[in-house]
Amino acid sequence: MSSSYKDKKVITIGVVSELTGLSERKIRYYEERKLVYPERTKGGTRKYSFLDVERLVDIANKMEDGMQTFEIRRMEQKQLKKKEVRERMLRGQLNAAFKMRK
């Protein structure tokens, strides 16, 4: 569906650090806390996508607001759930409309 360059995991942690302004320590820590999921090269080097970079910036903002990592994780899960519900409803309505037409 939406797959694009934005989702390709190709950026090493050093560049991500530059792009986000976050220390490599923080970036690795947010992975430990299940907030980002980089891929790895055969050798074990982390690779991030631009989407990950965006997410990290977002995480950094929430951390600045005093939010804790587990809260951020929980919040994202909630939003994901909301999104799912919305999509399910939308699909339901579309189905209903489709039935009425035939």
Next chain:
Amino acid sequence: MSSSYKDKKVITIGVVSELTGLSERKIRYYEERKLVYPERTKGGTRKYSFLDVERLVDIANKMEDGMQTFEIRRMEQKQLKKKEVRERMLRGQLNAAFKMRK
């Protein structure tokens, strides 16, 4: 104008090699022949963009067709020139149309 993730120089040569299937040797050589222009980290490590990756695949195809590096370079310059001419003409027409309206 068009700036996007596609133009950001963030990919190291190892990943570019995987993405394109080209050896690192070839990728460095095409730079030597002025066909691609990666940026560098402070330390000197090359960084490529997705656009560079596309360009490299294109170069690889032309090499397979027996074209030489200098021919590829020349060809790209010609196409660039063509494009400039086209844009200049377009701008000229727009200008003319604009004048007529007032």
Next chain:
DNA sequence: CGTGTAAGGAATTCTGACACG
């Protein structure tokens, strides 16, 4: 000309741990 390779060194990244708060 285009590309592989071995060579030696430097830059980058990794993990686990200690520290502080």
Next chain:
DNA sequence: CGTGTAAGGAATTCTGACACG
């Protein structure tokens, strides 16, 4: 809990050169 740092090692990248054709 979140993050800095020194430590030792491994993976990645760099350059200049020789080789072959």
